[in-house]
Amino acid sequence: MELPNDHTPNQLIKDFKYKDGAVESVFINGKVLPKDTVLKHGDRVALVPPGTPGSYRLMLGAKKVEGD
Numbered sequence: 001m002e003l004p005n006d007h008t009p010n011q012l013i014k015d016f017k018y019k020d021g022a023v024e025s026v027f028i029n030g031k032v033l034p035k036d037t038v039l040k041h042g043d044r045v046a047l048v049p050p051g052t053p054g055s056y057r058l059m060l061g062a063k064k065v066e067g068d
Contacts, residue, residue: 007038007039008035008036009035009036009039009045009047010035010036016047018047023035023049024048024050025048026045026047027045027046028043028044029043029044
């Protein structure tokens with residue numbers, strides 16, 4: 001989809017009218033990045049909902065191990 005310049009995942013979440021807390025983490029080009037990351041042409045974005053099993057969240061980098 002075409003996006004305006006300087007669009008972020010946070011803005012995408014608002015564009016899709018998702019409620020607060022509907023997206024736990026964001027993958028951009030296969031990496032977990034902050035929701036305020038500016039998107040570039042050609043980026044692939046995945047919005048991950050809460051409730052993904054804990055072990056997968058750790059493996060994918062969406063959640064850090066306490067103490068790290």
